Amino acid sequence: xxxxxxxxxxxxxxxxxxxxxxxxxxxxxxxxxxxxxxxxxxxxxxxxxxxxxxxxxxxxxxxxxxxxxxxxxxxxxxxxxxxxxxxxxxxxxxxxxxxxxxxxxxxxxxxxxxxxxxxxxxxxxxxxxxxxxxxxxxxxxxxxxxxxxxxxxxxxxxxxxxxxxxxxxxxxxxxx
Numbered sequence: 001x002x003x004x005x006x007x008x009x010x011x012x013x014x015x016x017x018x019x020x021x022x023x024x025x026x027x028x029x030x031x032x033x034x035x036x037x038x039x040x041x042x043x044x045x046x047x048x049x050x051x052x053x054x055x056x057x058x059x060x061x062x063x064x065x066x067x068x069x070x071x072x073x074x075x076x077x078x079x080x081x082x083x084x085x086x087x088x089x090x091x092x093x094x095x096x097x098x099x100x101x102x103x104x105x106x107x108x109x110x111x112x113x114x115x116x117x118x119x120x121x122x123x124x125x126x127x128x129x130x131x132x133x134x135x136x137x138x139x140x141x142x143x144x145x146x147x148x149x150x151x152x153x154x155x156x157x158x159x160x161x162x163x164x165x166x167x168x169x170x171x172x173x174x175x176x
Contacts, residue, residue, distance in 0.1 A: 028071040030060050036069035040077035047077065055080055055095055088145075093137060100134045 037044045047067070050056040056076060058067040069077075076098075083089045083097060104127055111123045 030068035030070055032062075033058075033067045033069065036074050036077070039074050040081065042077060042081065050077070050080060053091055053095060055091065055098060087138075087141065089141065093141075097134060097137060100130050103130050104134075 031039075033044045033047055037047050040047075047056065047069075051058065051067075056073065059070040059073050060068040062068060080094055080098070083094045084091070089097065107123045107127045107130075111120055111127075115123060
């Protein structure tokens, strides 16, 4: 399936599982782990860790078994970093998000592949359930961020009030 990252198709299988579908619409040349890591702004060790966690599967391997990555893999790595650094998701949450995105992409492929009317209806129902789960994850993060922002706003207003009181005290003529 494939997922979406900033409007770029990324990801894995069209078979509903977690294993990559080799040669399924993969574009571009395969590059060694170091080059893929450099292009994505991470270390090779990070890519190995992502693979161990099930976040990333290299598109291929050399005859000697070395990992090889294509443009879709690099886009997926960048998407993982965005979810982690910009949105603050942990790697477990990211794994769940990527699985949902991969599942949606697989359903999208099936929907477009001449499925009959009944199956297309089932696909849309499945996609709605998955999308609702993803929306729930994001909404939960958004609620936590809004709560944190509200606390910071309260502190800001308190600091402003205290500063205004302090300035008023300094401007008042001395008693006596």
